[in-house]
Amino acid sequence: xxxxxxxxxxxxxxxxxxxxxxxxxxxxxxxxxxxxxxxxxxxxxxxxxxxxxxxxxxxxxxxxxxxxxxxxxxxxxxxxxxxxxxxxxxxxxxxxxxxxxxxxxxxxx
Amino acid sequence: xxxxxxxxxxxxxxxxxxxxxxxxxxxxxxxxxxxxxxxxxxxxxxxxxxxxxxxxxxxxxxxxxxxxxxxxxxxxxxxxxxxxxxxxxxxxxxxxxxxxxxxxxxxxxxxxx
Numbered sequence: 001x002x003x004x005x006x007x008x009x010x011x012x013x014x015x016x017x018x019x020x021x022x023x024x025x026x027x028x029x030x031x032x033x034x035x036x037x038x039x040x041x042x043x044x045x046x047x048x049x050x051x052x053x054x055x056x057x058x059x060x061x062x063x064x065x066x067x068x069x070x071x072x073x074x075x076x077x078x079x080x081x082x083x084x085x086x087x088x089x090x091x092x093x094x095x096x097x098x099x100x101x102x103x104x105x106x107x108x109x
Numbered sequence: 110x111x112x113x114x115x116x117x118x119x120x121x122x123x124x125x126x127x128x129x130x131x132x133x134x135x136x137x138x139x140x141x142x143x144x145x146x147x148x149x150x151x152x153x154x155x156x157x158x159x160x161x162x163x164x165x166x167x168x169x170x171x172x173x174x175x176x177x178x179x180x181x182x183x184x185x186x187x188x189x190x191x192x193x194x195x196x197x198x199x200x201x202x203x204x205x206x207x208x209x210x211x212x213x214x215x216x217x218x219x220x221x222x
Contacts, residue, residue, distance in 0.1 A: 043199060044213040046212070095157075095164070095207040096167065096207070097142065097154070099144075099154070100151075102152065
């Protein structure tokens with residue numbers, strides 16, 4: 001069945017460092033791909049999404065490109081801030097939404 | 110505020126008991142999803158309903174059941190509770206049955222003692 005694999009954390013970075021969180025997927029068709037973020041004590045919020053190959057989703061300085069040839073949707077940000085500390089989930093949807101295990105990011109001043 | 114409302118926010122109950130978690134989706138959303146988030150198993154998909162009908166089933170235990178009512182709210186029933194059922198249970202909703210963004214509630218914390 002459909003599944004998502006994302007890099008294990010935790011990830012600890014200094015403020016202004018470059019961030020990459022890897023995500024690969026397995027799907028039978030052409031899923032939509034998502035990144036969700038969960039701040040402490042809150043539910044998941046949509047960060048960005050892409051619905052077809054080569055689409056780039058972007059929001060709040062984060063970007064991810066839907067790569068069908070490598071079945072990937074890696075999350076990147078050029079300069080992280082302390083406020084980006086959260087758990088990030090990669091997800092796909094061909095029907096129900098399937099999530100990766102989550103990657104905890106801590107950004108230190 | 111996502112527009113998805115879950116009650117109760119916190120619940121403490123004893124092993125062997127039964128609880129019901131309630132979810133009201135965003136206005137206009139027909140699809141409701143239930144997820145379980147625990148420390149050791151991440152975010153697990155339990156079940157999805159669309160316009161009152163079961164649409165997809167994930168890792169939902171036989172002790173758990175759910176339904177979506179004509180007014181589109183949903184309930185997740187957890188019975189014969191075990192210590193391992195302690196987790197954060199999320200409801201989410203979306204407009205369509207697949208492929209689009211889903212919006213999460215703030216979750217219901219269940220502690221089984």
